[in-house]
Amino acid sequence: MSGLRIELRRSTALWAGLLVLVSGTGMLLLVMTSSVRWSGNSTSVVLAFRLPLAYVWALVVGLAVFQGMRDSRARVTELFATTSRPGWVRLGTLSAAVAGVVAVATAALCAGLVAKVALGGGFVSIGFVPLMITVVLALASSVLVGLAIGRLLPHPLTVPVALVATFMLATTAGRALEVRSPGDEISRLALLAPVLDAPSSDLITTSTSVDLGQIAWFTGLGVTAFLLLVARSHLGRLAALVPAGLALALALSIMPVKYSDVLVPDSIASELVCDGEVCVSRAHQDRLPVVAAAGRAALAKLAVLPDAPREVREDTSAMAHLVAPQRDQRIVYVPSDGFPRPVTMSEDELRLELLAGAGVAGCSGPNTSNTYETVVRYVTAGYFNGELAGLASDIFMWNNGRMRGEIDQAWQQFRGRSAQEQLNSVAQARRMLLTCEDSERVLDVLKGTR
Structure with missing residues (x-):
């Protein structure tokens, strides 16, 4: 616990959590007004967070990449490699600190949205829980990916490239989900990003297959990112890709093909x-x-x-x-x-x-x-x-x-x-x-x- 407290003080963990809260709140204030139709249901308001998530996601990844380059910037990589303490313990503490704070901040932001609906006299149900879990896993696993990228590619351009690439990935995935009719087929790969347009009404949510597929994918991605972070050999890094590969195969087998199976009526709110x-x-x-x-x-x-x-x-x-x-x-x-x-x-x-x-x-x-x-x-x-x-x-x-x-x-x-x-x-x-x-x-x- 002492190591965790030290990482909370000396790493960007608290800054990352603050970044999620400030940027997430700021973007939501830009898209939320008193007239938005989806602010009366806890499920649809958490789903609406998927739209500004494109910006928050990119910022979190960029900050995590910067944190992952800490040893390289301080030129202590070889020094830590000679210590008796296993590297995975130190890096695991760092990962737990940054990813944990981001996860808590994301959950707090979602809880704040639900509280806003409740205080405004809106409809609150447990339907928002799968959506909140998905967002928390998405940002937490993205932190681990950023740390791994920063440690493996400690170059001055790595941070801006990772930030821009993440934002471009999010916007590309969002555009790939734009359709003209319910029967249009979509790319399942687009559903691997946690970004969706705001719902058209307050009676809509994502289907169970989308939720399960995204949860499986982000869980596997997080495991792979952590293994890449602590791996010391090329063979270990190759083996680290297995969880993400399995999660990808599972997620794609679960994800729907037609857009009408992506967004479905909220079974609780639409009763x-x-x-x-x-x-x-x-x-x-x-x-x-x-x-x-x-x-x-x-x-x-x-x-x-x-x-x-x-x-x-x-x-x-x-x-x-x-x-x-x-x-x-x-x-x-x-x-x-x-x-x-x-x-x-x-x-x-x-x-x-x-x-x-x-x-x-x-x-x-x-x-x-x-x-x-x-x-x-x-x-x-x-x-x-x-x-x-x-x-x-x-x-x-x-x-x-x-x-x-x-x-x-x-x-x-x-x-x-x-x-x-x-x-x-x-x-x-x-x-x-x-x-x-x-x-x-x-x-x-x-x-x-x-």
């Missing part, structure tokens, strides 16, 4: 909690009274349609940010993402959102703009509401003079038809939106020009 025919996720249970009131009012209005929907349910799918919203004849879905999020709307705003499209979302994918679909949403919502009103999710079009004119014109054409024609056209529009068949012609159906 549905119901009030009669209206259900929301457990993470948003505090909004259930408002959603239930708006949902029942919307269902009562939609009851005039043939085969009217019977339920209102929050959409908890993990791939909602990549595909068109879910649709079901029996269910009116409440999106879990979007700005503002529907579950945070007032009762009147949410009721109007549920009535838009006659209880069916548009057929366009997320992050796309379709003027015709937006006009359809306004006209159908106005039919059930009795008059046009601004939709909180499409307020830009409502406040834009030219686009507002298109809404008003379509509304006047729709209202110029008989009551039965209006009902029939809304029912037909709903059927077309349910199947996304000829969805571009839905507006013509409402206006009676088809």
